Amino acid sequence: xxxxxxxxxxxxxxxxxxxxxxxxxxxxxxxxxxxxxxxxxxxxxxxxxxxxxxxxxxxxxxxxxxxxxxxxxxxxxxxxxxxxxxxxxxxxxxxxxxxxxxxxxxxxxxxxxxxxxxxxxxxxxxxxxxxxxxxxxxxxxxxxxxxxxxxxxxxxxxxxxxxxxxxxxxxxxxxxxxxxxxxxxxxxxxxxxxxxxxxxxxxxxxxxxxxxxxxxxxxxxxxxxxxxxxxxxxxxxxxxxxxxxxxxxxxxxxxxxxxxxxxxxxxxxxxxxxxxxxxxxxxxxxxxxxxxxxxxxxxxxxxxxxxxxxxxxxxxxxxxxxxxxxxxxxxxxxxxxxxxxxxxxxxxxxxxxxxxxxxxxxxxxxxxxxxxxxx
Amino acid sequence: xxxxxxxxxxxxxxxxxxxxxxxxxxxxxxxxxxxxxxxxxxxxxxxxxxxxxxxxxxxxxxxxxxxxxxxxxxxxxxxxxxxxxxxxxxxxxxxxxxxxxxxxxxxxxxxxxxxxxxxxxxxxxxxxxxxxxxxxxxxxxxxxxxxxxxxxxxxxxxxxxxxxxxxxxxxxxxxxxxxxxxxxxxxxxxxxxxxxxxxxxxxxxxxxxxxxxxxxxxxxxxxxxxxxxxxxxxxxxxxxxxxxxxxxxxxxxxxxxxxxxxxxxxxxxxxxxxxxxxxxxxxxxxxxxxxxxxxxxxxxxxxxxxxxxxxxxxxxxxxxxxxxxxxxxxxxxxxxxxxxxxxxxxxxxxxxxxxxxxxxxxxxxxxxxxxxxxxxxxxxxxxxxxxxxxxxxxxxxxxxxxxxxxxxxxxxxxxxxxxxxxxxxxxxxxxxxxx
Numbered sequence: 001x002x003x004x005x006x007x008x009x010x011x012x013x014x015x016x017x018x019x020x021x022x023x024x025x026x027x028x029x030x031x032x033x034x035x036x037x038x039x040x041x042x043x044x045x046x047x048x049x050x051x052x053x054x055x056x057x058x059x060x061x062x063x064x065x066x067x068x069x070x071x072x073x074x075x076x077x078x079x080x081x082x083x084x085x086x087x088x089x090x091x092x093x094x095x096x097x098x099x100x101x102x103x104x105x106x107x108x109x110x111x112x113x114x115x116x117x118x119x120x121x122x123x124x125x126x127x128x129x130x131x132x133x134x135x136x137x138x139x140x141x142x143x144x145x146x147x148x149x150x151x152x153x154x155x156x157x158x159x160x161x162x163x164x165x166x167x168x169x170x171x172x173x174x175x176x177x178x179x180x181x182x183x184x185x186x187x188x189x190x191x192x193x194x195x196x197x198x199x200x201x202x203x204x205x206x207x208x209x210x211x212x213x214x215x216x217x218x219x220x221x222x223x224x225x226x227x228x229x230x231x232x233x234x235x236x237x238x239x240x241x242x243x244x245x246x247x248x249x250x251x252x253x254x255x256x257x258x259x260x261x262x263x264x265x266x267x268x269x270x271x272x273x274x275x276x277x278x279x280x281x282x283x284x285x286x287x288x289x290x291x292x293x294x295x296x297x298x299x300x301x302x303x304x305x306x307x308x309x310x311x312x313x314x315x316x317x318x319x320x321x322x323x324x325x326x327x328x329x330x331x332x333x334x335x336x337x338x339x340x341x342x343x344x345x346x347x348x349x350x351x352x353x354x355x356x357x358x359x360x361x362x363x364x365x366x367x368x369x370x371x372x373x374x375x
Numbered sequence: 376x377x378x379x380x381x382x383x384x385x386x387x388x389x390x391x392x393x394x395x396x397x398x399x400x401x402x403x404x405x406x407x408x409x410x411x412x413x414x415x416x417x418x419x420x421x422x423x424x425x426x427x428x429x430x431x432x433x434x435x436x437x438x439x440x441x442x443x444x445x446x447x448x449x450x451x452x453x454x455x456x457x458x459x460x461x462x463x464x465x466x467x468x469x470x471x472x473x474x475x476x477x478x479x480x481x482x483x484x485x486x487x488x489x490x491x492x493x494x495x496x497x498x499x500x501x502x503x504x505x506x507x508x509x510x511x512x513x514x515x516x517x518x519x520x521x522x523x524x525x526x527x528x529x530x531x532x533x534x535x536x537x538x539x540x541x542x543x544x545x546x547x548x549x550x551x552x553x554x555x556x557x558x559x560x561x562x563x564x565x566x567x568x569x570x571x572x573x574x575x576x577x578x579x580x581x582x583x584x585x586x587x588x589x590x591x592x593x594x595x596x597x598x599x600x601x602x603x604x605x606x607x608x609x610x611x612x613x614x615x616x617x618x619x620x621x622x623x624x625x626x627x628x629x630x631x632x633x634x635x636x637x638x639x640x641x642x643x644x645x646x647x648x649x650x651x652x653x654x655x656x657x658x659x660x661x662x663x664x665x666x667x668x669x670x671x672x673x674x675x676x677x678x679x680x681x682x683x684x685x686x687x688x689x690x691x692x693x694x695x696x697x698x699x700x701x702x703x704x705x706x707x708x709x710x711x712x713x714x715x716x717x718x719x720x721x722x723x724x725x726x727x728x729x730x731x732x733x734x735x736x737x738x739x740x741x742x743x744x745x746x747x748x749x750x751x752x753x754x755x756x757x758x759x760x761x762x763x764x765x766x767x768x769x770x771x772x773x774x775x776x777x778x779x780x781x782x783x784x785x786x787x788x789x790x791x792x793x794x795x796x797x798x799x800x801x802x803x804x805x806x807x808x809x810x
Contacts, residue, residue: 148687148689150686150687151689177736179689179735179736179737180733180734180735180736181736182736249737254736254737284727285733327733351734351741351744353734353736367736369733369734369735369736370734371732371733371734372732372733372734
């Protein structure tokens with residue numbers, strides 16, 4: 001096996017696999033990616049058995065063949081080379097030699113036939129959507145997904161389509177929640193490009209993040225569902241993510257209908273103030289007391305182990321004075337997902353959830369349940 | 376070799392360790408004077424020897440031997456069921472007597488305690504040795520029990536002392552005399568040194584406590600972890616483990632296990648037992664204002680193998696009502712039809728303060744608050760009328776079908792004074808002196 005390839009193309013191709021292959025698996029081959037020559041190009045395959053990635057890059061093939069090799073080591077090697085092209089050779093003993101100018105790397109690989117299979121996607125209907133739209137929805141929701149493996153259905157991002165108005169073209173919608181907070185984002189009208197997911201699918205958070213990274217850089221991507229996998233294709237690459245086979249809770253039920261006290265803030269001012277509180281707050285609950293009174297918002301955080309923090313922001317709000325306690329990390333993450341300059345934070349009394357939105361944008365919504373501080 | 380000096384001062388601290396002599400059987404001898412000096416064991420209800428009296432020990436009956444074997448070894452052996460209520464009453468009396476001398480008493484187990492008597496020579500007008508002797512005498516006079524006492528400068532050394540002469544012994548190890556008590560003491564007899572550490576140190580040629588105490592500090596720190604280093608320091612007469620007089624209130628985990636007899640394959644009864652353990656564990660957690668994040672449930676089969684299952688909670692909770700669902704799920708995943716089980720157990724883990732509480736989107740927060748109020752009322756009822764007066768329907772079967780206690784009732788259980796209930800007793804052991 002021997003080929004020549006553009007250094008930057010190869011570097012980017014290998015980099016895309018780093019989030020997928022495992023770093024320190026006890027099964028060594030799962031730390032590897034598979035490289036196989038095709039006509040005038042190479043194919044790179046990466047998988048952790050939940051996410052599969054197949055990508056193709058132009059290369060000058062001299063001798064066909066295949067090999068698997070540590071993704072991380074290969075990436076680090078390519079990154080430190082300086083020449084424009086790389087020569088990649090594999091011998092009979094599965095040893096890889098990579099040359100860049102006078103620099104020579106030698107590294108052992110493992111035979112390709114031991115690598116877990118990642119099947120090419122069958123002829124299934126795929127729908128063209130904007131890469132930026134898709135990436136945006138993931139960015140605005142995935143942070144709220146649970147990391148608790150005991151609640152498998154909440155560890156993913158719920159993805160469905162919603163008709164816009166009466167029989168309008170469907171648009172994409174994503175929702176994520178860990179049971180304490182929830183984020184929901186809608187794409188622009190027609191963003192689903194004809195895809196209809198009536199019942200919705202649950203895509204693992206990690207897989208969604210990989211999809212976001214790839215979609216971000218693409219103008220258009222093609223998406224679809226195939227055999228329990230969410231599939232996304234670009235011109236040279238296919239990524240498949242195994243869906244979580246579990247029912248998603250009825251999230252519409254928890255979006256509050258009655259309004260609390262609506263306060264409008266400058267996004268950055270509020271973020272900075274919250275971060276100041278976060279420095280001292282308790283690391284398990286991150287509790288911060290938010291108090292609305294006399295046309296200002298007072299923030300305070302008190303942690304016997306560390307100390308306390310206090311701050312005030314000017315704010316316009318409708319309604320009476322109010323105090324509640326929130327996990328500051330949840331509030332910060334919800335506000336970070338807002339693109340608008342102004343944030344609306346609807347604060348409720350007692351155990352009713354707070355609602356965070358961007359001013360002038362109804363498509364993004366984040367709900368945060370308060371904390372109960374014992375008297 | 377035994378003239379090595381670890382410390383110049385004889386009494387930098389004075390710490391005493393007290394250990395009951397064949398405690399359970401000694402208690403029985405006190406309330407049954409007719410058994411005095413006879414070969415006697417407790418543990419009849421368990422089928423194995425829990426404690427053997429000195430007379431029985433002399434005949435070769437050891438702790439842990441099955442009753443059948445014990446009878447063969449020692450014909451005429453008297454078998455008694457364990458009467459823990461009486462033992463704990465005696466235990467409390469011993470600790471109270473110790474507190475006549477010093478407030479710093481650490482109750483280490485039912486028949487073991489540490490006491491710090493540093494600085495009491497002047498107020499009590501006697502030497503440390505005399506104080507130790509007085510404690511011993513008063514215990515024997517007031518309870519009729521003999522104890523073995525070790526007096527030294529650290530807890531580990533005091534424990535070495537109390538084991539040195541048994542029964543009814545008093546061993547004094549002042550700072551200057553440490554070496555003379557360690558040179559012939561096998562390493563594995565030191566408190567806190569287990570088989571693994573022993574094997575590890577044996578490989579370095581360290582076989583006695585003295586050899587261990589003489590190891591250079593660098594070597595000790597390289598070989599052992601923090602607890603091991605502390606034992607080394609204590610053996611050298613540097614007191615690093617203080618006597619902790621407060622009742623324990625910090626728990627890493629809380630576990631409750633109950634063995635019943637006969638073994639059963641009845642799913643409903645087993646689940647009732649499991650739930651009752653959960654109720655008991657949660658009651659304790661609530662008392663210390665703790666709530667678990669993680670639970671382990673297990674069943675023990677008749678052939679002594681354990682089968683367990685773990686559940687993680689969405690938020691910490693010590694309210695049994697909210698935990699009965701994970702409990703049932705866990706139970707169903709462990710329970711095998713037709714298998715006989717003899718014990719169930721629950722462990723509460725990742726305990727944290729039960730405040731503040733993060734409300735959850737998918738639970739009903741109003742309900743959560745109601746549950747809390749409900750349990751406050753339940754705990755109040757438990758305080759007044761006894762534990763588990765109010766319990767979940769799932770564990771009610773225990774009240775109906777019995778707790779699965781085997782063997783004859785102890786004298787204390789069989790007797791009820793006027794006004795006593797099964798749950799509420801006067802704290803009195805019953806004397807069976809035959810007049």
